[in-house]
Amino acid sequence: MKRTLSIISLSELCQLENIENEVIIEIVEYGIVKPVEDSETADWEFETSSVYWIKKAVQLYQDFEIDWLAVALLIELMQQRDSLRKENEFFNNSLNAFCNIKYTRWNNLATMPANIYLI
């Protein structure tokens, strides 16, 4: 039986992923991820879900040669997009359950069914 872990310490994260301390501090300072508790840097721990975003941040920083502020903005928008997609899916499901209609995006008024358009 394998045990799953949901927390990783700063030192383990740096060592395993070959990322320097200072880089993680930048990533936290720009609000890309935050430690589980607001403690001394050396005692920082992160949720394992954050590791994905830390690695993504390092990757974007290197690939696009952009600064941490831009990385932070990019990641915030990515996360916003993900949650909007999820929310959209939820509303679509609710709409389907309630109206028994398949939701279609009406791109313009001309393609909207007459009975809705004329009200």
Add this chain to the structure above:
Amino acid sequence: MEFKDYYKILGVSADAEAQEIKTAYRKLARKYHPDMNPDEGAEEKFKEVAEAYEVLKDKGRRAKFDDLRKYGRQSAGGFEPPPGWQAKRSTGFENEFQFDNQFSDFFNSIFGGGAFQQAHFNGHSQQRQFRGEDVETDLAVFLEETLHQQIKTVAYQLPVYDGKTVRHIKKHLNVKIPQGVSDGERIRLKGQGKPGHGGGEAGDLYLHIRLVPHPLFDVQGADLILTLPVAPWEAALGAKVTVPTLEGSINLTIAPNSQSGKKLRIKGKGLKRKAVTGDLYAILKVIMPPTSNDEANQLWRKLAEINAFDPRTEWGERK
């Protein structure tokens, strides 16, 4: 070995200035980066572009590549380096990038691997051991399974390099999934990723939790939403109905004169998270009987006569 013309990949001439190379790379990175472009093949294209830039942005590497490009030749068997030319192997890092899978054979044969280091991110570049890469796999979890700790079998594939080729082996792990996992969460299994090299430890496995859509319940945060169909007379007169939850069913009282769309909260019957337990919301949906008969129609008519109700008053006077 296939020759890669890094200038052609970036779409610049062989005498391009450093700034021109940088601009070309950035434009292509914007176009093909896997985070910007989900199309199939974009990621491969980006890797090629990144490799070209890795070589051309560095003066030393660019000079070496220029020599090879000038004096090597293309033959039927592929690209041949000029006579006497030998890839410089520095400090025993030979296989680093072959394992890493990041760069092409062509890159590895010219620059060995030791020549390239991940600049300031790589605090351990002098080690000869290499830790295996982390691996991520999606794990489908049913809503019911999040209520208690579960043991699930995770099946995934790992690429294994046997010194010549890369094979994919299937792995199965029995894993304890903690109670209260949520959609999109990632949990870690130490040492279950790609194997390390030169005695280095294995990478980790990350399980990306995906909640399977439920036929009855929608998820909103820790709450569950259920559409509860009721007959018109149940909505009018009130009723006691049996409602499913994730764990067994419960009885629910519908108040008389309930509106379609009304939300009924059933406390504590949502999803269980580490800190909170969500609620279940039943949303009433009044359903007309699909067929009618004379007797029923008579009763409806009677209802219409005694009710001065107009559901469309908000629209105002209409002709």
